Amino acid sequence: MIEPAIEVRDLGVRFRRNRRGRRSIKDLFAGARRRSRPDEFWALRDVSFTVQPGESIGVVGRNGQGKSTLLKLVAGVLLPDEGRVFLNGGVAPLIEITGGFVGDLSVRDNIRLMAGLHGMARSEVDRRFDGIVEFAELAGFVETPYKHLSSGMKVRLAFSVVAELEEPILLVDEVLAVGDKAFRDKCYRRIDDLLGNGRTLFFVSHNEKDLRRFCHRGLYLDDHKLAMDAPLEDVIKRYHADSGVATD
The missing domain is CATH 3.40.50.300 (P-loop containing nucleotide triphosphate hydrolases)
Incomplete structure (x- = not known):
């Protein structure tokens, strides 16, 4: 059973x-x-x-x-x-998505911090680092303090870190309602990939189109x-x- x-x-x-x-x-x-x-x-x-x-x-x-x-x-x-x-199993939480980041730390240090807090080993963070930065579209901002990022950049960074977690349960709360359309579409495709790999999704949203998808x-x-x-x-x-x- x-x-x-x-x-x-x-x-x-x-x-x-x-x-x-x-x-x-x-x-x-x-x-x-x-x-x-x-x-x-x-x-x-x-x-x-x-x-x-x-x-x-x-x-x-x-x-x-x-x-x-x-x-x-x-x-x-x-x-x-x-x-x-x-x-x-563990959870990958996309809730209150930008919470926990430290304003004075750089994007690089925040990636290491947040991924580590979610249980990712340092070697795994290093292996996935470039992919996180590329997905977040922040290649030119790796050494920039988090507090100097725009709100859209912060959302992209947070989603990119959590989406790299290999936990079997994905928790999502309205996160797809923010960000520009191009990045939302990229998030949709990423979630499709995760679900295609057998992840479990628990999704809170007022957007019926997203729910039906x-x-x-x-x-x-x-x-x-x-x-x-x-x-x-x-x-x-x-x-x-x-x-x-x-x-x-």
Whole structure:
């Protein structure tokens, strides 16, 4: 029996409306099932599903229903208050894509830093370095401090580093909505190549064209819960119906 690439069981996470940050250290030690405070709300609750290796899943829902939060829980960026996330392999996260880079370091040093933080060995970084720079179209900026790059350059660099990771699970959150068309097209082709090599895709987007390009199955989040898990077209139709959007 093949183990799922991603298994989510009874997942729940809550946030505070009136305090910066989700939970304090004291809260963490108090236990996940303590009584909720009046200023807290559940961003997600009772969410369960599995993703098989090689599947491409699109996550659909209105703003504020927990799509990006779910992706961060799967990535391990956030800790759940309830339930568990099980991963069969590492993740390549294309979420908050330019986070973690250091402004005063050069492009060269940032590539080594970010690739190393994602677990890539120094020898592997050196082997892939030229390819990362070429894909990012930054050959003339290798020694330039990161803070002096344009926003488009920063996005290209971040995508190029993460796309070189050989982790089996690819997490994507709206990253394809930024950058110029030529680079987006190059990103599409790169993702196609990764999926063709058997990667698993967990994709959050409002762009239905992108969802249809990459995904066959959809998860619909509504009222901070998993409202539907079905073929993508059925999920999009349900989302449109709930949103009052006319469809052909």
